[in-house]
Amino acid sequence: MNLELRHLRVICAIAETGSVTKAAAVLGLAQAALTAQLHRIEGTLGGALFERDRKGARPTALGELVLARARVLLPAVEGLREDAARMASTTVPERYRIGAVNGPILGGLVHRLAAEQPEARITTHPAWSADELIGMVAARRLDFALIGVCGDASPPTSQGLIWRDIALDPVFVLVPDAHPASGWAEVELSELADARWLATPGDGCFSECFAAACVRAGFTPQEMYETDLAGAYDLVAAGDAVALCQPTFRVVPGLTAVPLTGVPLRWRHVLGWHPDSPGADIAERVVAHATAAYAEAAARSSAYQAWLARNPGYGPSGTPVV
DSSP: OOOOOHHHHHHHHHHTTTTTHHHHHHTTTTTTHHHHHHHHHHHHHHSSEEEEEEEEEEEEEHHHHHHHHHHHHHHHHHHHHHHHHHHHHEEEOOOEEEESSSSHHHHHHHEEHHHHTTOOOEEEEEEEHHHHHHHHHHHHHHEEEEEEEEOOOOOOTTTTTEEEEEEEEEEEEEEEEESGGGSSBBBBBGGGGOOOEEEOOOSSHHHHHHHHHHHHHHOOOOOOOOOOOOHHHHHTTTSOOOHHHHHHOOOOTTTEEEETTEEEEEEEEOOOOOOOSSSGGGHHHHHHHHHHHHHHHHHHHHHHHHHHHHSSSOEEESSSOO
């Protein structure tokens, strides 16, 4: 016979009442039936659980051991049942698993979702590779991917994701304050022909688009340094290189983001999800919040706001949630 929770309740009832007869009355069983059940339980556990005489039933050493465990297990199981019933009777919290390549949107998006839905489960996955994030969304390991694509290029379509534009940015150039262009309203790309450039890791066609823009400007760019953001800031601040950057770039002491004349390079922020995933049901809300997060990031730069006023067609692509 396998030991079950009901058997532990029998043992506890006998110990609490001090008598098989009284325990049978509490449990609503015939005394003979309870006695037979106690014998089967003792057989399963390998020894007597109670010493029985005219004065009643007292636990043996084995009985005390079983009672100690039963008094832990029975309340724990009851608590489990109550918690499960509560969870089953409430709505499961919304889940947001968001992957993002470096950009200005993720922090604000998470903040807005958490403020709107405090019970939501939100996780993030940063990456340099857009292809990695796209694969994770296709495999249902992420619900959404925030990536960027250059110019008029389309996001990858091989994995069957749906894409929505969040914003269209011009690409600025990051220079040290000591650079002649740091005080200019804009700079021609050709005036940076002798510069050493920086790039952060990643995939996509941006390096080819940059090289093509330089050729149109009449020069071939020098070989790029590849580094992370902290390394890029240090190299630019030291005057050893310049870097292409997003106009929502947060100001770092000693560095200035300057627009490129004629906008030779553009960067589109896009959000993707799989049409057959749970994320598809909440995608429009996420798109709206992502657009609002971008707008908030852009508003932090007065210089970029002034540039947007002079150059319609850039900035947020839709109407953000208020």
